[in-house]
Amino acid sequence: MGNEELINKHFLYPGTIFAEPHPYQISTVLGSCVAVCLWDQLVRRGGMNHIMLPFWNGEGLATPKYGNIAMEKLLAKVLSIGCRRESLVAKIFGGANVSGTGLEVFMIGDRNITLAMEMLEEFRIPVIGKDVGGRVGRKIIMNSETGVVLVGKGKREASGG
Amino acid sequence: MNISDDELIEELSNRFAQSRKAFSDLSVVNRKLLEMNERLERSESLKSNFLSNIRNEINNPLNAITGLASQLAIVGAGNEEIISISSLIGAEACHLDFQLRNIFMAAELEAGEVSPRCVKVHIVSALRELVDSFLHVAAKKSVTLSLVCSQGEEGAIAVLDFEKFQIIISNLLSNAIEYSTAGGVVEVSFSVGGDGCLQISVQDHGVGIAAEDQQRVFDRFVQLETGTTRAHLGHGLGLSITRALVDLMQGSITLASVPGEGTMFTLTIPPCSILDDEESFSEAGNLFLFDDMSEA
The missing domain is CATH 3.30.565.10 (Histidine kinase-like ATPase, C-terminal domain)
Structure with missing residues (x-):
């Protein structure tokens, strides 16, 4: 981590996607949102999305705020920067149930996780790491060159995406 | 009302069969929905990519039109007709610019490439x-x-x-x-x-x-x-x-x-x-x- 100062940094906003061919430090803050990191072990490049809700309902703009859109778009984007599908691996973070009601309709965190896992299975991309669920928010920092992801867990109730 | 165990079992298995049937119907419908959804997503992403690619092809000529309209107003100073036409061109180009900004912003949002600055x-x-x-x-x-x-x-x-x-x-x-x-x-x-x-x-x-x-x-x-x-x-x-x-x-x-x-x-x-x-x-x-x- 000695070159931490030299690397480009990008803060990933909720509902957006980031993947660049150059090494980047991609960070984001997660509450009930889920972030999926895709990384190519051989090409050593990758990207991240930030899912707020599981499904696009066909109304509003079809932004990557919705899981089904965000997963497709992230995959397309990492492939477009030169990653190869067969050497991609995935990590999943977030999906805390921060509202604490326990009612299924409100458990957006769980639904986001399920959606992300199902879509990765459909893409046949192995999930090699995850830190999901729970009650507290997270901050994650991904190094797109090494594929290392740092996770910070909040003590307070998460307010992030 | 009294029913024998056999009748009870038969009734139960009937109901199970019914719900199995309903379940398989549902999964067929569900699969169809998923296919439809995939097709929708594909056409959505084609559209967004297309828009973010043609952005410059459209913006450059439009900027030229706005610029030339204001040039025209300067060159034609003194001629009422030229000035009114050039300001009309300018206003229409402005309106077009507003519409295009919206369309491109929608494309960028859908591509997830927007970060607040x-x-x-x-x-x-x-x-x-x-x-x-x-x-x-x-x-x-x-x-x-x-x-x-x-x-x-x-x-x-x-x-x-x-x-x-x-x-x-x-x-x-x-x-x-x-x-x-x-x-x-x-x-x-x-x-x-x-x-x-x-x-x-x-x-x-x-x-x-x-x-x-x-x-x-x-x-x-x-x-x-x-x-x-x-x-x-x-x-x-x-x-x-x-x-x-x-x-x-x-x-x-x-x-x-x-x-x-x-x-x-x-x-x-x-x-x-x-x-x-x-x-x-x-x-x-x-x-x-x-x-x-x-x-x-």
Whole structure:
């Protein structure tokens, strides 16, 4: 981590996607949102999305705020920067149930996780790491060159995406 | 009523068979829905990619038209006809530019490539500039635009993404003017709360929106009145973009409307905080190395 100062940094906003061919430090803050990191072990490049809700309902703009859109778009984007599908691996973070009601309709965190896992299975991309669920928010920092992801867990109730 | 065990078992197995049947029907329908969804997503992404690619091809000639129109006005100084035609070209090009900005912003939002870039903005002058840019449109419909600035707010400053702010307010203004009746007034007012939240209201006194339609107006390509009775310009893209941009800025937008009396959109934007949060969050949490992908 000695070159931490030299690397480009990008803060990933909720509902957006980031993947660049150059090494980047991609960070984001997660509450009930889920972030999926895709990384190519051989090409050593990758990207991240930030899912707020599981499904696009066909109304509003079809932004990557919705899981089904965000997963497709992230995959397309990492492939477009030169990653190869067969050497991609995935990590999943977030999906805390921060509202604490326990009612299924409100458990957006769980639904986001399920959606992300199902879509990765459909893409046949192995999930090699995850830190999901729970009650507290997270901050994650991904190094797109090494594929290392740092996770910070909040003590307070998460307010992030 | 007494039934034997055999009858009970038979009845139960019948019911199980029924629910199995219903379940398999459902999974067939579900699979069809998923296929349909995939096809929809594919066409969506084709469209977004297409739009972000042709952006420059469209913007460059349009900039040339706007530039040449103003040149023409200078060259033809003294000739009334040339000046009026060139200002018409300029106004139409401006309108086209506004529409295109919306379409490209929608494409960028759908591609997930939009990040807020926050700057300090002097609210009154920013709003004044936006209101002024709509004066000619308003004049055509004999609508009066008024910017209400309460005492003590003249110097108000907010930290936000200026480009996105412009698109949001432009869309709200354009809508308010479009749906105003002739001779109506559109009022823009704002306040900055103690927590730095910026609140802006755009009020028109036009046709209003029925309660059951109030959420639908934020959907894409929805115009409440469609078909041949449609009396208003636009494509129903503006408010869906506005909603998506407000989401991106972590703000909220609400509307209050009485049919026949008018509509008020209220926009609340919190100060850009996520970047500051980056530091505070790592202090609050314990940052640890999750694992190393290269070893997996």
